[in-house]
Amino acid sequence: MRSRLTAIAILAILLNLPLAAMAAGEVNIYSYRQPYLLEPLLDAFTRKTGIEANVVFARNGLAERLQREGRNSPADLVMTVDIARLNELVERDLTEAVTTATLEQDIPASLRHPEGKWYGLTSRARLIFAAKDRVEPGEITTYEELADPKWKGRICTRSGKHPYNVALFASMIAHHGEAKAQQWLQGLKDNLARRPQGGDRDQIVAIAEGVCDIALGNSYYYGKMLEDENQRAAAESVNLIFPNAGGRGTHINISGMALTHSAPNRDNAIKLMEYLTTPEAQTIYATVNYEYPANPEVPPSDVVAGWGTLHPDDLPLNTIAENREAAVKMVDRVNYDN
Missing domain, CATH: 3.40.190.10 (Periplasmic binding protein-like II)
Incomplete structure (x- = not known):
């Protein structure tokens, strides 16, 4: 003992x-x-x-x-x-x-x-943040539209291999199949304003600085920025968009x-x-x-x-987990981060 x-x-x-x-x-x-x-x-x-x-x-x-x-x-x-x-x-x-x-x-x-x-x-919702002074309300409403050539040179994201993005990409595979999801991801990459870098907050700051007009980010980062006096102005420069709210719902x-x-x-x-x-x-x-x-x-x-009503995608998260490996390989195939 x-x-x-x-x-x-x-x-x-x-x-x-x-x-x-x-x-x-x-x-x-x-x-x-x-x-x-x-x-x-x-x-x-x-x-x-x-x-x-x-x-x-x-x-x-x-x-x-x-x-x-x-x-x-x-x-x-x-x-x-x-x-x-x-x-x-x-x-x-x-x-x-x-x-x-x-x-x-x-x-x-x-x-x-x-x-x-x-x-x-x-x-937490994976939102699209859009510059208030450069993106009209309703101009983008879905994840799919991120691949539209009209946004060429206007999008910022963090690394494609970050778990938050991998989960979103995995959901695109679940909804559209791997071939169409890869075509979409290639289109998103082609629209990037800069090489993927930083965290979600950095993408909002980049919008405020005029580097890009729209970005992907988790909803709670916006709240964190509003409570930070050094980042509040950047947060207030963007509108929050709940993608696919009128369809399958926003990825969470x-x-x-x-x-x-x-x-x-x-x-x-x-x-x-x-x-x-x-x-x-x-x-x-x-x-x-x-x-x-x-x-x-x-x-x-x-x-x-107060940010708006979340209509979450009801795709089981276990299904997203099952597609995670395929999503990582897809990121590599399109050479997203480079």
């Missing part, structure tokens, strides 16, 4: 977790999301249940870490952004299927794994959660998963980062609602 306790203490120190995290009454989270985004949620969960939540944050490598730790991992949940990272956990067989009446009721089928190996928590991606195989605090982890889908938690989570609640019964914040 003494040697076992020593091993637990050493493991806790290596993971920068308090020793209590290995005991009952705790839940341990590996997170790609920054701690400040989770803190209001986890504090509310602890007040409600008495269960302490501990977070290990990393920008990359959590799947590798879980795989290396195996059944000895202290992690109960992984919280992450992007369907690609959730799918990676499933492909590496690191997640445990879990289904409860609460989870299935609160999270639509299109925003969860068909076997319950991950669940979406919030969504998610933040999500998955129960790990190792989960030493499985029951507490499931309690946390269920709490995170409640109206209380969904409101907190979505408001902090200007996202859309996954629970359809919970409205977006007033700020987000």
Whole structure:
């Protein structure tokens, strides 16, 4: 028993977790999301249940870490952004299927794994941002129109291999087939004003600076820019367009959660998963980062609602994940980033 306790203490120190995290009454989270985004949620969960939540944050490598730790991992949940990272956990067989009446009721089928190996928590829309003074309202309304030669030299994007763009390209494959999707992607590349670079915020800044007239970006970045006094003017120079709103709907991606195989605090982890889908938690989570609640019964914040009505594409995110590899190869074939 003494040697076992020593091993637990050493493991806790290596993971920068308090020793209590290995005991009952705790839940341990590996997170790609920054701690400040989770803190209001986890504090509310602890007040409600008495269960302490501990977070290990990393920008990359959590799947590798879980795989290396195996059944000895202290992690109960992984919280992450992007369907690609959730799918990676499933492909590496690191997640445990879990289904409860609460989870299935609160999270639509299109925003969860068909076997319950991950669940979406919030969504963000992949929008088109357009210069207010150079693009007329209604001049572009769909992703497909990004390939129209009228936009030659007028579009900015980040790298085609960034997960947010890969997910969008994968959805185009799902909707149009690979051949037509590649033709569209070649057209989009031909319309770029510059080599893909930077992040989503940088594309909005480029519009404000006159480098391009339209750009692709996630909706929540717009909210982040409005609250940043150094970037507010750039954000206010663009209009937000919800592509394909009158048809199949606007492409979305998610933040999500998955129960790990190792989960030493499985029951507490499931309690946390269920709490995170409640109206209380969904409101907190979505408001902090200007996202859309996954629970359809919970409205977006007033700020987000003020941008317009989101009609999301109901293509199952699992289908997007299945087309991800094909999308990456398509990016290479058109030499998008070069």
